[in-house]
Amino acid sequence: MSLREIPVGVLFSKSGSYSVIGQAGYWGARIAIDEINASGLFDFRFLRVDGDPKGAAEAYAVEADRMLREAGCRHIIGTQTSSSRKEVLPVMERGRGLLWYTPPYEGFESHDRVVYTGACPNQGVVPLFRHIVPEFGRRAFLLGSNYIWGWETNRIARELLAGCDGEVLGERYVAIGDEDIDHLIAEIREKRPDFIFNNLIGDSSYAFLRAMKELGRRDPAFAPNRCPILSCNLTEAELPVLGEAAEGLISTSTYFETLETPENADFLARLEGLRGRDAAISSMFVAPYEAVWLLARAIEACGSDAPDDVLAELCRQPHRTPLREIRIDPQTQHAWLQPLIAVVEMIDRDKGVSRFRIIEKTPGPLAPDPYLVHYDPLDSVGGGAYASETGNGGQPKLKLVSS
Structure with missing residues (x-):
C-alpha cells in the first residue's frame, strides 16, 4: 500500500554570501526527510520541495509563496536571516502555513505562524x-x-x-x-x-x-x-x-x-556514511534536522498535517528527536534549549x-524568554539561577569585575 505524501518546503540559500550555513541547513533538513521516509515508522512520507533564494531577502517570499500555492506545502523549514524571515511572514499569514525557523536569532518576536527552534536571547x-x-x-x-x-x-x-x-x-x-x-x-x-x-x-x-x-x-x-x-x-x-x-x-x-552524550555519539556515527567522515556537523545542520523530526512526530501524534493541529500537538507535550527531547513553549512557540x-x-x-x-x-534546558521579560539587565550583581526543566528559576546575571 502506498503512503500518502506530505509536501514540505526546504527554503535555504545554497548560494550567495552566506551559502556555507545555507548548505548546512539544507542538508540537515534533507537528511532528516530521507531518514523519516526510509524509517517505516510513519504512515506517510515527506515530499521535499526545494527553494534557493540565493541570499536575496526578497526572493524568500517568492519561493515561500510558490511552495504554498503551487506545491501544496503547509510547512516550510528554513529561512536563515531575520530579514528573510520577516519577508516570509506575510506569505505564511496569507497561506495559513507554518514556518519552522531554526537559526539563533535576536528575539522580540512571537508569531503565530512560526515555530522557533533556534536560540533566542x-x-x-x-x-x-x-x-x-x-x-x-x-x-x-x-x-x-x-x-x-x-x-x-x-x-x-x-x-x-x-x-x-x-x-x-x-x-x-x-x-x-x-x-x-x-x-x-x-x-x-x-x-x-x-x-x-x-x-x-x-x-x-x-x-x-x-x-x-x-x-x-x-x-x-x-x-x-x-x-x-x-x-x-x-x-x-x-x-x-x-x-x-x-x-x-x-x-x-x-x-x-563535540557534545558528549550517547545520543550524539550515535547520531554522528550514523551520519558518517551520509555526510562523509570529514564533514562538520553544526547547529545550523542539527536544528533543521530536528525540526523535520518534530514535524513528523507531531503529525503522527495528532493524525493531521494541518498547521494548527500540528502546533497544538507540539505545545501539548515534548517530542523526541534522535538527539534529544524538545519541548515547545505554548506562549511563545519557542523551544526550551540548553x-x-x-x-x-x-x-x-x-x-x-x-x-x-x-x-x-547550563544545568539543563532554559525556558525561552524571547522578550527578556524575566531578565533585568540593571540587576548585575549576584549569580542568579538558570531556569531548567525542574523549575522556573531566575535568569542569569552578569557579575561585576574590577578594572
Missing part, C-alpha cells in the same frame, strides 16, 4: 556575556551586518553592559557580504577593547576574522587570550573556511559536534583543522 547572548564579562572585562566593541540580527543583538549587548557598568567603545555595521573591513580593524586597534562581539555573517565575518588573526600576530594585545572575539552564530560549518583565523573564538550555541559555550581550538594546524571545545553549559 536568553539562550544565547545572555549566557555568553555572563561567561565573558567576569573573565575579560566590560569594555566591548560591537560589530554587525547591517540588518535586524546585527542591530537588535548589539542592542541587547548594550543593555547587558549597561547593567554591569560596562562600556561600548564602538558599534559598527557593514552590508551583508561586504569584505571591506580595514576601517574596523583600525578603529579596534586604536580603542583596544576587552573583547569584540561579532555579529557579522557570511563573507563579511570571514574577512573580519582573518584580519583580526593577522592583527593578533602583529600586536599581542589582540591575541584571542587577551581580546577574544565572541559570536552567537558562528558554527562548525564555517570552520573549514576559516582555518587558523577561527582559533580562540568563543561562541555560544545549543549544539556543538545553552553551550565553546572555544575554537586547532587540532591539526598544518591542515587548518579546528573544532569547538565546550567550556561551559
Whole structure:
C-alpha cells in the first residue's frame, strides 16, 4: 500500500554570501526527510520541495509563496536571516502555513505562524556575556551586518553592559557580504577593547576574522587570550573556511559536534556514511534536522498535517528527536534549549583543522524568554539561577569585575 505524501518546503540559500550555513541547513533538513521516509515508522512520507533564494531577502517570499500555492506545502523549514524571515511572514499569514525557523536569532518576536527552534536571547547572548564579562572585562566593541540580527543583538549587548557598568567603545555595521573591513580593524586597534562581539555573517565575518588573526600576530594585545572575539552564530560549518583565523573564538550555541552524550555519539556515527567522515556537523545542520523530526512526530501524534493541529500537538507535550527531547513553549512557540559555550581550538594546524571545545553549559534546558521579560539587565550583581526543566528559576546575571 502506498503512503500518502506530505509536501514540505526546504527554503535555504545554497548560494550567495552566506551559502556555507545555507548548505548546512539544507542538508540537515534533507537528511532528516530521507531518514523519516526510509524509517517505516510513519504512515506517510515527506515530499521535499526545494527553494534557493540565493541570499536575496526578497526572493524568500517568492519561493515561500510558490511552495504554498503551487506545491501544496503547509510547512516550510528554513529561512536563515531575520530579514528573510520577516519577508516570509506575510506569505505564511496569507497561506495559513507554518514556518519552522531554526537559526539563533535576536528575539522580540512571537508569531503565530512560526515555530522557533533556534536560540533566542536568553539562550544565547545572555549566557555568553555572563561567561565573558567576569573573565575579560566590560569594555566591548560591537560589530554587525547591517540588518535586524546585527542591530537588535548589539542592542541587547548594550543593555547587558549597561547593567554591569560596562562600556561600548564602538558599534559598527557593514552590508551583508561586504569584505571591506580595514576601517574596523583600525578603529579596534586604536580603542583596544576587552573583547569584540561579532555579529557579522557570511563573507563579511570571514574577512573580519582573518584580519583580526593577522592583527593578533602583529600586536599581542589582540591575541584571542587577551581580546577574544565572541559570536552567537558562528558554527562548525564555517570552520573549514576559516582555518587558523577561527582559533580562540568563543561562541555560544545549543549544539556543538563535540557534545558528549550517547545520543550524539550515535547520531554522528550514523551520519558518517551520509555526510562523509570529514564533514562538520553544526547547529545550523542539527536544528533543521530536528525540526523535520518534530514535524513528523507531531503529525503522527495528532493524525493531521494541518498547521494548527500540528502546533497544538507540539505545545501539548515534548517530542523526541534522535538527539534529544524538545519541548515547545505554548506562549511563545519557542523551544526550551540548553545553552553551550565553546572555544575554537586547532587540532591539526598544518591542515587548518579546528573544532569547538565546550567550556561551559547550563544545568539543563532554559525556558525561552524571547522578550527578556524575566531578565533585568540593571540587576548585575549576584549569580542568579538558570531556569531548567525542574523549575522556573531566575535568569542569569552578569557579575561585576574590577578594572
